[in-house]
Amino acid sequence: MTEIATQPNDVLAAVKFDANGLVPAIAQQHDTGEVLMMAWMNAESLCETLTTGRVCYYSRSRGGLWRKGETSGQTQHLKDLRVDCDGDTLLLLVHQDGVACHTGRRSCFYRAARDGGLVEIAAPEVSPEALYGQKHG
């Protein structure tokens, strides 16, 4: 699995973190274009992502680094990293092992607006129990 790994200094300098020290990061499957998820990074997780080539977010609920796939095995391998015009959003082009969503679906964006409501347009590919054992999270 080819991953990019680079020195993070100039990238970090270009990113405008918010008042909480975070920046939103969109993960997109690099070859199919599927948008998989959006999560947050702080400077440390961005630095780790760039230097290791494995995507690491910052978990706002847990208040710490979230190495994607560490528990579930559903790792994201960094293929390219883009910074937007304002420096306040990141686009990660990744190879997603397995599924991105904690529900067992490939993408977190599996509910679509239809006729005033939301309908599920994708089914789980794996059960959350298989990903996380008894603990679902």
Add this chain to the structure above:
Amino acid sequence: MTEIATQPNDVLAAVKFDANGLVPAIAQQHDTGEVLMMAWMNAESLCETLTTGRVCYYSRSRGGLWRKGETSGQTQHLKDLRVDCDGDTLLLLVHQDGVACHTGRRSCFYRAARDGGLVEIAAPEVSPEALYGQKHG
């Protein structure tokens, strides 16, 4: 141009707006998969987007509704709207008239991490002056 327009009630109920009443919205060109930009919506702009089929954001800098393309002509036509598993991020599948970025580029994500720095991987397709007249914004 076929746009979706729907009643927003159940969609609004499923969205978890943050402490500022906002939710991040990713815009993706519906047929090519290109991620164009990320901006924010409040309940009013989301409601307007769903009922009109034209994408309307909330401008944090201006503190008001931002009907994409109202000044520049670079309208986004809504093709589909997705809500993520946690209800705290939206994915808009759109048809982008012209360019999404205020710099005149198709996508806002035109800077890529390379060898520790950032390089521009896309050139402007139109000048900001042509989009906005003398005022660039």
